[in-house]
Amino acid sequence: MLDFYTWPTPNGRKVAIFLEEAGTPYNLKPVNIGKDEQFAPDFLAISPNNKIPAIVDHDNGDLPLFESGAILLYLAEKEGKFLSTDRKKYWRTMEWLMWQMGGVGPVFGQVHHFVHYNHGKAPYAEERFAAEARRIYGVLDKRLEGREYVVDDYSIADMAVWPWAARHNWQQVNLNDFPNVRRWYVALANRPAVQKAWRIPENTQPLPMPE
Numbered sequence: 048m049l050d051f052y053t054w055p056t057p058n059g060r061k062v063a064i065f066l067e068e069a070g071t072p073y074n075l076k077p078v079n080i081g082k083d084e085q086f087a088p089d090f091l092a093i094s095p096n097n098k099i100p101a102i103v104d105h106d107n108g109d110l111p112l113f114e115s116g117a118i119l120l121y122l123a124e125k126e127g128k129f130l131s132t133d134r135k136k137y138w139r140t141m142e143w144l145m146w147q148m149g150g151v152g153p154v155f156g157q158v159h160h161f162v163h164y165n166h167g168k169a170p171y172a173e174e175r176f177a178a179e180a181r182r183i184y185g186v187l188d189k190r191l192e193g194r195e196y197v198v199d200d201y202s203i204a205d206m207a208v209w210p211w212a213a214r215h216n217w218q219q220v221n222l223n224d225f226p227n228v229r230r231w232y233v234a235l236a237n238r239p240a241v242q243k244a245w246r247i248p249e250n251t252q253p254l255p256m257p258e
């Protein structure tokens with residue numbers, strides 16, 4: 048059994064999707080980041096960067112892990128799911144997972160900060176990060192041309208990117224401008240495990256669907 052520390056945000060949802068898709072049993076430990084619970088000493092002992100998601104694996108000597116990319120890789124290896132053992136596909140998945148961790152997450156996070164939460168305060172930053180987000184959507188759209196998933200089979204790469212695309216409204220992005228992303232986004236949004244993960248921990252946020 049493992050403990051899953053999370054909150055209904057893009058990074059938390061990556062791991063929630065994996066756990067629901069894999070059917071991995073877990074104890075849910077909500078960390079309300081709106082109430083600064085991520086700074087509690089008990090949580091910092093598990094996640095020293097004071098961010099969700101984090102896990103503690105009691106099947107593995109109470110191993111604590113933070114950083115969503117590391118957690119996805121750990122769980123994929125532990126469960127033997129959603130990460131191909133074929134070496135080419137393995138590295139292709141790693142490549143797109145790292146693209147999410149190094150590009151999509153940090154850039155979209157800045158778009159949320161400047162464009163969604165603090166609109167009008169820093170026009171240059173809004174313009175810069177919104178333009179970079181559109182460029183990233185373009186890269187993803189090209190990647191998904193003629194492909195069902197980011198890397199051949201449904202994988203942790205899809206699970207890492209999808210929750211960030213779910214905030215397309217905050218990013219002022221119309222998914223109709225990116226038809227391959229739209230198709231992929233809707234297909235994942237219709238998966239029962241993704242819909243369940245969206246509600247973890249319990250929340251009333253509507254799951255965004257493009258018009």
Ligand SMILES: N[C@@H](CCC(=O)N[C@@H](CS)C(=O)NCC(=O)O)C(=O)O
Pocket residue numbers: 056057058059080085097098099100113114115116152
């Ligand atoms: N690189 C980290 C980023 C995690 C992250 O930014 N988590 C946010 C929620 S999506 C958080 O916990 N923020 C609380 C804070 O910054 O104090 C990961 O991928 O796990």
